[in-house]
Amino acid sequence: MNLTRDEARQRAAIVSVHSYAINLDLTRGDSIFGSTTVVSFDAEQGTSTFIDAVTASVHRVTLNGVDLDVADVSDGVRIRLDNLAVSNELVIDADMLYMNTGEGLHRFVDPVDNEVYLYTQFEVPDSRRVFAVFEQPDLKATFRFTVTAPSHWDVISNSPTPQPAEAGSADEGGARSTWAFEPTPVLSSYVTALIAGPYQSVRSELTSSDGRTIPLGVFARKSLMQHLDAENVFELTRQGFEFFEEQFGAPYPFEKYDQLFVPEFNAGAMENAGAVTFLESYVFRSRVTEATIERRAITILHELAHMWFGDLVTMRWWNDLWLNESFAEFMSTLASAEATKFTQSWTTFASLEKAWAYRQDQLPSTHPIVAPINDLEDVQVNFDGITYAKGASVLKQLVAWVGQDKFMQGVREYFGKHAWSNTELSDLLVELEKASGRDLKEWSAQWLETAGVNTLRPEITSNDDGAITSFAVQQSAVADFPTIRSHRLAIGFYDLTGNGQLERSHRVELDIAGERTAVDELIGLQQPDLVLLNDDDLAYAKIRLDDRSLRTATRHLKDFSESLPRTLVWASAWDAARDGETPARNYVELILQNIASESDSSVVLVLLRQLATTLALYVSPADRQPMEIAAADSLWQLAEGADAGSDSQLQFVKAFAVHAQTGPQLDIIERILDGSAAPEGLTVDADLRWELLTSLVVGGRKTQRDIDAELEQDATATGALAAAQAKAAIPTAEAKEEAWTAIVERSDMPNAAQRSAIAGFTRVHDTNLLEPFAGKYFASAKDVWANRTHEIAQQIIVGLYPSRLTTQGTLAATDEFLATLDPDLASLRRLVLENRDGVARALRAQAADK
Template sequence: MIMKDITRTEAAERASVIQDCHYEIFLDLTKRERFFSRTCVKFNSKPGANTFIDALANAIESVSLNGIPLDIKSVFDGSRIALENLETDNGVVVEGYFEYTNTGEGMHEFTDPVDNETYLYTQCEVSDARRIFAVFEQPDIKASFIVSTKVPKNWHVISNSTCREIKDESNNTTLGTTENCPRVWNFGQTPKMSSYLFAIAAGPYVGTQSVYKGARSIPLGIYCRKSMNQYLDADYIFDITRSGFEYYEKRFSHPFPFEKYDQVFLPEYNMGAMENIGCVTLSENYIFRGRADRALKERRVVTILHELAHMWFGNLVTMRWWNDLWLNESFAEIVSTMASERVTEYKDAWATFALTEKSWAYVEDQLPTTHPVVADVHRLSDVYSNFDGITYAKGASVLKQLVHWIGEEKFYEGLNRYFRKYAYGNATLKDLLTELSSASGQTLDEWSKQWLETPGVNAINAKFCVKDGKFDSFSLEQDGPQRSHRINIGLYNLESDVLKKTIQTSVLISGAKTAVRELVGIKQPNLILLNDKDYGYCKVRFDIQSMDCILENLSKLKDPLSRSIIWCNLWLNVRDCLIDPSLFVETFVRHVESEQDTKWILERVNKCINFYTKDDKSTKASIAEKVWLMFERAQPNSDNQLQFLKGYALFCSTKMQYERLLAILTGKCNVVQLDADLEWHIIAALAAGDYIDEDEINNFEKKDNTITGRELSARARAALPNKKADCWQKILTDRTLSNSTIRSISAGFQFVQSADQLSPFVDVYFDNVLDIFKNRTFAIASAISEGMFPLRLSNTDLVQKTKSWLRDNKDAPVGLRRIVTDNLHEAEIAVKLKECFS
């Protein structure tokens, strides 16, 4: 199947000749090898114009234009159907067969090992609607859709609009018996929407219904597989959803713009969720089979609110082209965090944002492949790599800064104008800035140039002189592009064993150096915290006294947001080779037990020990023992207890430590309540240490005969030291491996006791990665090329071979070169840190 790219120029040309588009789509989903698809599309055009419609079909059976059959060989090139000499009013009918996938793209097919039931779902963003039906695949040709699906009788179908009619088909040629004859589900017409928001979920899904009563009553639904229904906390999800509805309708001054709101939880999903109109799809990772950590629970809430926000940002008003993807994602990210803080139990949502989302943005904004928030997207294939920390987290971070700058009420007033003016249409950055400028009375062109159109992050450093214990001078210096920042400076002093903020001042930074005269004459505090309250998008540096105070007293600082800012910037300073990774680890040992969410910090400690320092078994063993003591001190069944046990499993190095872990798994050491997911976490660690064998892993898989069990067992097998070559063999030769299984194998492959275990696979990676990217779908190719890069090795040999590959493969696909380039950057950081501090 040839997959031809679509350029921005081609899309603009096509949009200029296609208007008033309407689709009627029929999908026969009763056959398992492939499915039949018929598209009837009506549209207006310029008489005599030529264009094309997209279709990534297994086989096109017929094409007609305005009632005239077209020669398929002449008009279809494998991904496009040429449409020539159009009339004012046009009708195109395309019939063909399309492939089910196991990659999470297009029409994904999944069979549940628990009950052997088959489930289907679609994923169309960025350009995979064309894997399902013939379509003008670009966001600015909005159209209404009427969809009909033929499915087995016991199936349930969810789509963008409400089902208006279900008919039994009397002539059953597929299933063989009248009583089991297929049914045809006919859905109502949708409002105008972009094709990437099209959605179908079909199978024996089970669901629960509710309603939101706001400006009007909105039907709500939550669906999942039968075997997962016992774990689905539908009442809680409905409560979060209704709270989001109420918050957004009030703040946006615009009622929910669509007729219903269903949420469908899916297996083998490539992302967290997708905002399809009326049929939001979410990863089954948000259904908890056992104890879920606090970070995942909070992420589920933010994700639910994020997707709901998209009904306004992205769906009611949609970007014209993919360079404005940030208009969807950044706004959904910031307002979902606002909503989480104000209408859910996660009142410290901004502390979580600072620690996780913002640190993600800072790291990605220093990669050699960073880009402006408003990305330069020439073709559809450029878009896939831009679902990143810039589009999501940096965009949201600079919007938080803008809200602080112009005021929240003016911000929402501008958004309300934007929604009213461009409802059910498309818009651009310029359109949004016009409405925000009008509402705030401020010109935002310069702000946009500095923050949306220029890549990179500034570092802010305090320069001061102290005389008789007081500041004699105080200024802030910034490196990088000269931008304007409005940040707070917090001065903290230790009082009664609590680190208290004694002074806070707001500073407008402009240029390379900004004097802060308000602090002259003020006593030097124990801690100077730049960007206090986290309004700015900038890295901050710590002076020596502040650094000493952090190491000694961080847990005495009671504000979670302030601590998150410090943890985030400690990490950034490590990566910038300004702080010894061992200092980050020491801060963790002294203070992490006071944190409410330890997951992010534990992950960075793992990076410090396993990537940023030379392999040292004794260091890992020492940290493992300290984390074990944290586990023993933690409140039983608390989130910290769960995280410390997982951390201990990660750092185990000695025979005694592994035997302790094995005793927990077998029940001989009854110190924690185990569930299936926690068992698998321990099994993977034991496998990496070679303290469990493949037969034992297989026995645990038989006990957990679910898709999650199969994926986690694949991860555990891949962690076995003698199975690393098998990982590559399976990934290269077994096309039946699904997207999620490949990710599991990759995670296990990287789980090693010694980095040297990956040395034999450096050449294997570079010998195969180009063919993988050329011959597999983007989702699979990117999962393999990212997941199988031997980054843990991070030595000079890996750096040199990576540079050589990049030099010799300048014409490799952009997405692949980006993955390899970014991994090279990470390897160079690790090598530099080892040289400087080990």
């Protein structure tokens, strides 16, 4: 199942692919579908290679008119091709398996109406689960899909949907039709797509910059259409089209743009050319926070940016995956801030994306942004905070250094020269150097080819009158990743005004380098109440506050007049608590005393997550339960004090439900659930009911009977997932054992149900319930990795690691497991090492929490 980079290079050296004609029969039952692929390709005369095809069975392989011995050339994963001609036609007739893992062709049955819904997910290596393909990004070709399916379905692919032709009756009865799509433009196979089923849609259109009319479609299952806010999706799409076409200097490259919300999706979205698939949770059937609405907007813009960066121009090999993802991440935030109502998106970026990047960059598995990708297993675990968030952060700093106009000028040249082809990083850097006049070799070496995050601290002295006599920025790095980098950053001075607000009084932007950079232009100025390094968040670095600034921040964090500097101070406090430099309990207190005044929904969301992590992992175990109980009481007070119907009210109630555990606290949850004590303005809708019910299940107040009764009232796919989580959260040894068996020992649980069950299994107030499963985890991990698909195995390896058991015993058991692990299982080793680091960090933080 693996493909090495060397194998891909060798294959690309002898093969050039022209086209695929793919005929799929989706009317053969609920486990198998038919797949016939005709591939036209050139090769070096007399050479041998292979084509990828993960099959249930292969009926026929014909190469240049000669039938090959199927048993000899096919092993169910690859098909060997010998003695190639200069021009070749290959025909492969096979049966393929529907998946329930979110990979390949995923099959889902809606419990509301028993209708079948299909969608493909091909990144990284799973188009081979649907048709025979040379599965690597640099072997681009055109793709012509012909699909036979039930007549009442809609069938969507990269090309516009044609009028279907009647094709008789399916094996199991019912009319069937055939959709014959026109060939796609030249694409990499991983961005092709097929979505089929009785999806319903809302249609619209826009005019692209070159005058074409681009049809737009937004799709969802029939049972979700009443909740689909298509007009908001269209509005964001139009804003994104206009912004990107202007910035990139290239019109949208495809004929139409469909956006499809599909069930049981593993990621946020996937950039299939002209047919983007999204996580179905982005169809809001209940009230969600503004943070979630903004996240959907960023995701919509992220995938749209990929139509140019990733689909039109594609990396040659997966080592440049970061360029696709970081570019889309940066551009989606830029577009959101400059072209939509979400003008505070850079605050969200600082609180969410950079926090992700800093966390990933301090793990033992951290790697340079341009990571060595030796095979498919390497890339599958590299969809991480380095590839996405650190890369985007570094691009933001590069834009600040060279100027946005120059950066975009280079990008426009890049698209103009490389449309429909494959590139490497050097191709982009050449154009950016030409446009900016900057030599980017040193920048690339520092930022793209080394790992680790630097820490910046101010060094300030002042005289008796408060005037600054010296100012410098100190830079440090950890021993394992000692690179000291150059940074483009701003230094902001903030003072308390007469109305009690912290407002910026001075700003200087400069380049710093080395372990100490003097900033002489600040000498003579009055030392402000607070000095903020990396003001406006231009640089990628952790920051610390001087003592005077720290005192000001502790007392007046809520008084910042702008959200971004406040968020940067929040981030500094979080880093210090995670790093064991300050007591974790201080961070808990800082959150609970200041969060009521936080205006940004995404920041509130992040702070509440960090509060939960701090309480569960970083505070001293001896004081944990009292602090959790006190925090829950504070959250309820915050909920009662929040404006009726406000976003913060909803977030505080949800957080209270997570932490509630005493009798009086659970009494409040029960009264909210039955409607007798809901705060004014709070609507207890279907999703909130499940959160409240699960809180009561974890607290021992509700049982399986209550879960079943709630599911009867909400007999939907979303309800079933919530019920699976609640069931796994029942706080008994028997319930945990049953959940473990379903997740680990059986293999029939769909991806989304497994994800929910893992979340429920690990949600406990008493970690003693999890102790019997630590040994089972290490005993089963290798088998899980060997016998499950990548997505399913990764969910289990990450989700069931005993991270709540923050003891030396957990570290010792992990080390013993790693010592016996085959060196070839590098991806499994990486995931377990990352889990181990979380426990080691927690122990360091607990030691500092005094």
